[in-house]
Amino acid sequence: MTKKFNFDVTATDGRARTGVITTSRGDIRTPAFMPVGTAATVKAMLPESVRATGADILLGNTYHLMLRPTAERIARLGGLHRFMNWERPILTDSGGFQVMSLAGLRKLTEEGVTFKSHIDGSRHALTPERSVEIQALLGSDIVMAFDECTPYPADEATARRSMELSMRWARRSRDAFGDRPGHALFGIQQGSIYRDQRAESAEKLREIGFDGYAVGGLAVGEGQEMMFSVLDYAPEMLPADKPRYLMGVGKPDDIVGAVERGIDMMDCVLPSRSGRTGQAFTRFGVVNIRNARHQDDPRPLDEQCTCPACRNYSRAYLHHVNRAQEIIASMLLTWHNLHYFQELMQGLRDAIAEGRLAGFVADFHALRAGGDIDPL
Amino acid sequence: MTKKFNFDVTATDGRARTGVITTSRGDIRTPAFMPVGTAATVKAMLPESVRATGADILLGNTYHLMLRPTAERIARLGGLHRFMNWERPILTDSGGFQVMSLAGLRKLTEEGVTFKSHIDGSRHALTPERSVEIQALLGSDIVMAFDECTPYPADEATARRSMELSMRWARRSRDAFGDRPGHALFGIQQGSIYRDQRAESAEKLREIGFDGYAVGGLAVGEGQEMMFSVLDYAPEMLPADKPRYLMGVGKPDDIVGAVERGIDMMDCVLPSRSGRTGQAFTRFGVVNIRNARHQDDPRPLDEQCTCPACRNYSRAYLHHVNRAQEIIASMLLTWHNLHYFQELMQGLRDAIAEGRLAGFVADFHALRAGGDIDPL
Ligand SMILES: [Zn+2]
Numbered sequence A, B: 001m002t003k004k005f006n007f008d009v010t011a012t013d014g015r016a017r018t019g020v021i022t023t024s025r026g027d028i029r030t031p032a033f034m035p036v037g038t039a040a041t042v043k044a045m046l047p048e049s050v051r052a053t054g055a056d057i058l059l060g061n062t063y064h065l066m067l068r069p070t071a072e073r074i075a076r077l078g079g080l081h082r083f084m085n086w087e088r089p090i091l092t093d094s095g096g097f098q099v100m101s102l103a104g105l106r107k108l109t110e111e112g113v114t115f116k117s118h119i120d121g122s123r124h125a126l127t128p129e130r131s132v133e134i135q136a137l138l139g140s141d142i143v144m145a146f147d148e149c150t151p152y153p154a155d156e157a158t159a160r161r162s163m164e165l166s167m168r169w170a171r172r173s174r175d176a177f178g179d180r181p182g183h184a185l186f187g188i189q190q191g192s193i194y195r196d197q198r199a200e201s202a203e204k205l206r207e208i209g210f211d212g213y214a215v216g217g218l219a220v221g222e223g224q225e226m227m228f229s230v231l232d233y234a235p236e237m238l239p240a241d242k243p244r245y246l247m248g249v250g251k252p253d254d255i256v257g258a259v260e261r262g263i264d265m266m267d268c269v270l271p272s273r274s275g276r277t278g279q280a281f282t283r284f285g286v287v288n289i290r291n292a293r294h295q296d297d298p299r300p301l302d303e304q305c306t307c308p309a310c311r312n313y314s315r316a317y318l319h320h321v322n323r324a325q326e327i328i329a330s331m332l333l334t335w336h337n338l339h340y341f342q343e344l345m346q347g348l349r350d351a352i353a354e355g356r357l358a359g360f361v362a363d364f365h366a367l368r369a370g371g372d373i374d375p376l
């Protein structure tokens, strides 16, 4: 009855792969972009609209949900899928990244992390065991091991101490997870920008054995060039027959570069957050809809885009509702951005399947280099 | 090609009427409730969702739109319908009510009103001629005459001066409107709580001749009892073969009482505004979703309601996203409230058509008297 978690690579093009992750809640086409549903909602979107953009899977945040409404409450209410009306797969992060970001409000030990809630200042603890328990209470389909996201920059010794702690926590996460048919546990590679540490981390994770592997500790301020230089070797250290997940990435050109380097899954708040601040992603780059150049422009954001924002509204309208701080501005721009990201993923999947990724990427960059359409 | 503006009363029950207003942009079933789309959006709703609740017509605000994005800009962009992606009928107010509310920022003369924008302090003027011109630029299907909404309370002499000014402005509005096939101009009855002044105002309006008539100067703080006492005589002073519109009303029990007294059209920000502050209207009265009693409640707001908020989400979820100040809270509660208001209108229409309005109204009050479902 419960479908086995499985990953099939159906085609490769250079280091890039396309395939399908099978879960008991539906398939995930890879490379996959996961919209972020922090507090049990992808901000400004109904879940059926998120699905309409082409998303196969959402990401939920353990840190936010454990504080409000709490994992136990969500479990009593039937789990996160039912709670937020999203019946397809959900990946939850471990909470580690957000907790570590609470500088001054958290304390790290071998056991785990204690911290104060940003909502009401109450004290909480996260350990590998508790993080995995929370993710199970939420009903997550893909559970992430609890780790320390090594900050950037970190010197070799600091990076090593952090990586080794994460590997001990990976072991404890695996033990705590146990055997849950239809659910997957992903390990997270650390090692900062040090190739030997990345290799050692990958080796440790393979020994423990996971259903998928994340490349962690990137997209934390190191810049695209440095991130790509790590992605030139780090993903290949991980098992080729398991999904590789790059956490918290990213901008469209980050995504394209990561997919070229063998990444299968990504997540980022960028399309939804940008939608709420008037930034739209199009084939031609970023459009700031607040700019006065749009106030009389009857054209859509992108005439080729089939999202509701582009089918039904002018740039002038989007400009107006953004300036007037109307909720519909966030709704429409978020929808467009998520649509654009998913269309980009479909383009990448098709290009890999047809062995023409290099051409697709060249076109992608050439269109962006041309910039937005000229003002009228 | 352009359909004539027309009103057919198809059934009456006591003073209550049901019927259909025909316009070139579609029919309006009466009694009709018009959601308010102040700044070219019904807040937190896509227009197709507003339609899905059963709305036949929206209200747009001249005051807000003339300031931003301006009537001339909307006209250049093809009119308000295309601008906001609502192809069905739109009624626009005259701007008078909002302008008169700008105490200290406006100056009233025989000619009209000058005022300062609440957005940037710039100076503007509204006259009967300019108001009608703006509403024509917007492409409004139902244009409201420019009037002074007499404040409450007003002594007889003050009310009379105000009413007589509004009647002179009604004449000027009529002259400015001219002949616009397929578009309607509504006059507005004033006279505060004074029956003889209401009669005199109605008489003046009938002499001028309009396509519909509003009962103005109510729902301005006089209370439901006083409002109903005026509605016991004021609507019947207006032509029976034209729509009667009660402006800015109201709460569900205000609506029911107004329909009982012969009103055909209403508008109010209440369902959308309440949706943004966690207030939900149900058959059992008002539910404050912020209340902690809902935090573990797996039941929908109203198990009989077929709106997305009730079909897909628990009270616990609605409570959570409201507390977390997520946009989806406004989206779902506004949708539910608009759905409830439209369902109430459909219930009233059916009851009038079938001659059982008294029973419908008794049931309406009895259900509300029982209050919300018990906590679990
Ligand atoms: Zn679009």
Ligand SMILES: [Zn+2]
Pocket: B301, B302, B305, B306, B307, B308, B309, B310, B311, B336, B339
């Ligand atoms: Zn509902």
